[in-house]
Amino acid sequence: MELSERKKRILRAIIESYIATAEPVGSKSVAEFLDRKLSSATIRNEMADLEALGLLEKPHTSAGRIPSPKGYRFYVNELMEAHKLSVQETERINQALRLKMEELDRVIDQAGRVVSQLTNYPAFALSSGMERVTIRRFDLLMVERNAFIIVVMTDSNVVRNKLVQLPSDLTEAQLQMLNTLLNATFTGLTLDQITPELMRVAQHAAGDAYGLISLVVSFAMEVLESLEQRRVHTAGLAHLLELPEYQNLERAQPLMTYLSDVQDENRFPVPQGGPMRILIGPENVADALKETSVVMASYDIGEGMRGVIGVVGPTRMDYAKITARLAYFAEGLTRLFNRGELPGGKTDSDDRKTGGNAL
Amino acid sequence: MELSERKKRILRAIIESYIATAEPVGSKSVAEFLDRKLSSATIRNEMADLEALGLLEKPHTSAGRIPSPKGYRFYVNELMEAHKLSVQETERINQALRLKMEELDRVIDQAGRVVSQLTNYPAFALSSGMERVTIRRFDLLMVERNAFIIVVMTDSNVVRNKLVQLPSDLTEAQLQMLNTLLNATFTGLTLDQITPELMRVAQHAAGDAYGLISLVVSFAMEVLESLEQRRVHTAGLAHLLELPEYQNLERAQPLMTYLSDVQDENRFPVPQGGPMRILIGPENVADALKETSVVMASYDIGEGMRGVIGVVGPTRMDYAKITARLAYFAEGLTRLFNRGELPGGKTDSDDRKTGGNAL
DNA sequence: TCTTAGCACTCATTCGCCCTGAGTGCTAAT
């Protein structure tokens, strides 16, 4: 799509005005905005052209124009200028990043909340990319005669544990043997590879300890499964109600319901591709999002794991500002996870470097 | 407060009708409801009395009556009949309880979500009663020369771990020594007791390993702190918008905002007293809740820990049904945590008893 | 003395109506 310079200026004026006010914008105010170099009639003609191109829409005959999803897409791809973060903004984000980021789950949850506060839109956060988790080692720690702790560590340095209570007693030596066996059998395997068949092999090898080892293996499987299972955290839903487009309850409710329920589903707009991704209106797959835009950024957790944070809002969204903030925040998270340092100000994990996260 | 039998019947009819419809109820419909044994005029007189007693209110002159908070309180205390759960209801709750309940944090979160689905109200969940956590044992597991896993177990069988990376290398023997030292020094202490002073003593004893041990101790403190720190999980906020009283955005928004933000605060209606607690309207401390009711139930996680789940809704709430469901669910959770068994249907943890929860 | 029928009164809500004003498309003049 090639537009004249003038058309681009007009389109941009309309979109930015609409983003700011949520009101359809008329020819007169565009003329005003462009320093009255053109009359409103001329603008009207140009606007009619832009409408014919599918970049603008009319809510009704005698209202101004509003951008169509296609218009936003064009704006995002070609017209938008990167928003420069102010000192206050970067400082605020850095501040937020200095939170205690301890357990992975909490970080994700926390990050979502922070992003929501940063943008005044509902935000979501999820982790992904853990598909290829392999087991690095097991440790079994005796607690009582009939209870031990199982600690599983993956190659991405994620550690999980669980207390296991047994119906029968166990000696330290037995536990030791079991531990060795587990490490010998399962180290280096991914979840896919630990098929039921393999389980059977292991059980066979164990002889008497059949029940015991199957118990332990099923625990380990559970741990790995829980790592692979994505959880969508949402935060700041209430921000939705501040927006003029959601003053209308019929509009707000379905979206609200969708956003509070996706937590359970794994179906959420998956971010394939670059570190920054924008889905405008109908570009979203979920029905509830057809009239909203989703902006998301991914960040690096380290050791091959990635996280995604993003916001959901009306198609009229300040893409420039949001992308800037999100990108900066995601970048900060990446830095935090990988080197534990932040620009200016001492972080919580400066001295105590924590490579992976245990949860 | 002593009321005639007739007044009680009338009050109850009004409250239950209002709970069901959210519409002010007039004398005529009450007469209808009471099988026309009395004329509407008589009912009117009685209603005037009830209003004088502060149990009813008039939204305006020519509307019917609605219950006042005091009216609800009277209803809850004296008039309400326990709601019998239907087979479907109990089955649904049992179903929900059969979820994988692995890590404590997730259980709490999960429980909130389930309760919300069960009641169609926004729900919250929090854990409490972990104030007296004491350390039971430490384990340090070598991973690499400059990294180890620290596993802390408390006397309530909660296990947490973290991967610690060091600036310098460490031998297995050193780690062993450190481990012994930690156990000798800190076992059996609560968070309060591990004062900075004690830390200093430990560091002194350690001699060279000063930095190392302080690192480990500060981590242990973190773990204990995170156990003590309450997190409020909320779920099902969107249900609010389904209710007629929150069709009005001015009403919905502040409550919505409050509920999405309490997650950060520790200030939330704390449930002192019995297993079931109801706070009606102005009985709530938080301003945002002055026109809502909160119903909560506590359950036993075992080992001295308790959790609380509850719902938030308009003062017009089906207290009978909600309390029944909440009580049943809480009871189920208690059973699940303590014996891992559920009525009817095989649970996930039937055969593999899990005394505590590791996270 | 309690109950009830009847009646006048109140008041939130709904509906229809008109008016206003922003904005458009088209045409004719520059």
Next chain:
DNA sequence: ATTAGCACTCAGGGCGAATGAGTGCTAAGA
């Protein structure tokens, strides 16, 4: 190609009448 002018459209706000649910009070009946 641009612009001024004009007729036309239409959402939204304001206003007043009609509606009807519900009340309080009074007076008669049990």
